[in-house]
Amino acid sequence: MTALKLQKTKSLKTKILFRLVIPLIVFVVVDTVLSYFVTVHYVDQAYDRWLLDSARSLGQEIKIKHNKIVVELPPEALEIIKWDEQDETYFKIVSSEGETLAGDPQVPEPLTAPIDWSRQVYFNATLYGEPVRIVSMRIRFLDNPGQVFIHVAETLNKRRAMMMDILLADLIPQLVFVIVTAMYLLSGLKRGLQPLHTLADHIAGRPSRDLSPIPESHVFLEVRTLTDTINALLAQLTLAIATQQRFIANAAHQLRTPLAGLKIQAERALREQDIAAMQPALMQVQSSADRMSHLTAQLLVLARSEPISGGHELRIVDLCALAKTTCMDWVPKALQNKMELSFDGQEDSLWVQGDEVLLRELLANLLDNALTYGRPQGSVVVSLEASPDICLSVTDNGPGIPDTELAKVSERFYRIPGSPGNGCGLGLAIVKEIADLHNAQLTLSGTEGTCVRLLFTGGRQAWKMPKNNTSKPS
Template sequence: MNKSKSLRTQLLSKLSLPLLVVVMLDAAGSYYVATYFTNQAYDRWLLDSAKSLLQEVKIKQDRVTFELPPIAAEVFRWDDMDETFYKVESQQTGFMAGDDGLPSPAMSGLNENKPYFFDGRIDDRPVRVASVLTVPESGGDRVLVSVAETVNKRRGMTGELLLAVMLPQILLVLITGFHIWTGVNRGLSPLNDLAGMIARRSARDFDPIPDADVPLEVRSLTHTINALLQRLGSTLITQRRFIENAAHQLRTPLAGLKIQAERALSADSPDSMRQALEHIKNASNRLARLNTQLLVLARSDSISRNAPEFRLLDLTRLARECCMDWVPRALELKVELSFDAPATAVEIYGDGIVLRELLGNLLDNAVNYGKAGGHIGVTVESAPHVRLIVEDDGPGIPVGEQEKIFERFYRIPGSPGEGCGLGLAIVKEIADLHAARIEIHSGLPAQIGTRVEICFAEP
């Protein structure tokens, strides 16, 4: 399971990691510099010591000799921290004096009077060695003088140099870390203030969050939150209006049901009771229809709020099946219902349930508000683009009312029937859900009635 990290932790880690890398690189560089200059200083002393021993190399009777008085050797070896070694050897004679166990380079690889420095070991102790090769002025045997010492002083001086260099750097790192910590906290304080401001708000307060003193980086967040608050406020107002309108629409048929039920209970003849029961049946049908429409609206709202999972549908088949369901109603009202569509499938992406409700509401409007004994035509077209057309030969919709009819619970003044004004609002919701365009024109060729076209986008 993924564990979320705080923004403070992420910022501190991303700011501290480069600082840590720089400190490590600087420490490595400081160690290299301290070691280099320490070796330079003590290598000069070794070289001077080797050159001093070279002064004691003499040629007597064509032989190379080396004579160092014991007191001089004792003075040469004395050191309060390190132990000093030396070795004198010639190319012909070999070892002449000093410490035979001291490592020395091969003479063949050395240049005359040019010093050679290297690290070695003697008695399992690390030493630093300086070697000088020389040839006496009279020529002859080559002599190699090597001087070595243990590395205690070198390590001590390297540590002192590192301490002198690293102490200010450690102090600088601590100061920098403190400023990074305080800087991150100060940078996040507007977010904390914003969170506190939102937490203190009432659940009904959708006023915009003031952002006059908010940093630019946080202002985009406040703008997004304000836009969300505005949408939530609009949604809440819409829902409240919808609930109020729905309650108002439900109240009338419920009141009618109650009155007719009381009438049926008090009826003294079967005919009176039958008449009351017919009214109860009609009111129940209206309630059932209203309930169905409210459920469709809720479903379309739910789909629009979430990512719609549409599938490929055959609009021809869907429209044909829906028209077949309306044939009994059309026969009952003596209305001619026709259907025309291409022989091949006309495919769109959509939700079959709500699309059936869309066509059902269009047919319901055509049946209820069309011409008595008239004609209703349903057409599916595939070219030049996919269209679903429902037309009738009724009185039509006035031009001034064509924009208002898609509002919820709106009915054209003087309209016959007992509709609740949700049918075309549902049609508009479902069309918008499918990114379809609604067009209203005059109806059949006589230029009367209503022609509603639903124009779908390409699948």
């Protein structure tokens, strides 16, 4: 398994090095191929001139005597033509009738027909098992209608040696350049990637509880994106841990009182022998249990409404239908409190982007507060408006909230002094958390009764659809 993981591990240094060195190698290969053909061309050009000079020297030895073509080759001239330390030179002089006047009859002649004899002809062939380069030319005479063809062949040893010398002279410096460049790039990559290793060692050496941002003083600009992402993740993790610790502290603090009361009342009930004497203690036990159940539910909703919790997914929700069904669920409590609960809104669907469970919990908390703290036998109105932006409001005709307390009531576990009921001070705090999660504007007013308004803004966050259109927006 370890070997398999090592095989799948990719090295940034190796990848960069290959991407830089491979183009250099390809360049050297292409340059070598081009250099080969260029070298062959110019080497052939140079030695073809020498070969042509030999053919012309033979042409000077051809004479016309008694109206007959005669080839006079003294041994000295023949030795000069054939002398070469590296190559063998062969020639053949042929008349227009095909008669060999001098030289080696085995020397090949050009096979391509027709041949343009107005200029010399060069071609490659094989003679005595060796490759040769041949030049053929025609000689015509002014005072004789006859013509002579001269063919001079030479082996390719000098040409090959010169081509090899030129190619090596061109290729060796390029290979040295590639090797030196690769070594320099490897060294540069090691130095360039050293800050990454330093950063990795710094992160690996940090304590597990150290969630402070990574310092960026010695980080390259190209790596800044990575460190910024890690720092953002560390910030989110810090916030998540702080939220969790705050939730634990709040839960421990708020649950301690009802649990202590529950224990005391249970001990009181155990000391009594008469069932009638136990009833007050049992009623207190029930009250404490109810308060603890309500507090636990509120704490869980508060934890779920935290933006960092990630337990929500914003989707398209019909706010009008949600408000109607929630109001219907709270009608029994309104009747129990002898209060009037009404809904004032249009019949058309109003679509918002949000979490249906949290929005239902938001409205439930507002209704709970209105029915609990509103005027006895009063009224609670839930209204929904669609112009210019979607606005949800809950209004009661109770005593209201003093202006000095408006900024405090949305704080966690804060209750207005002298407030009735057994609330835990989390209702409006939950409403504020859910409103912030939905980017909705929350306003409170308490001059005549209490009015809580929730304004959904943000462009495409809210949609309005006709009543008959049952399809949701995409």
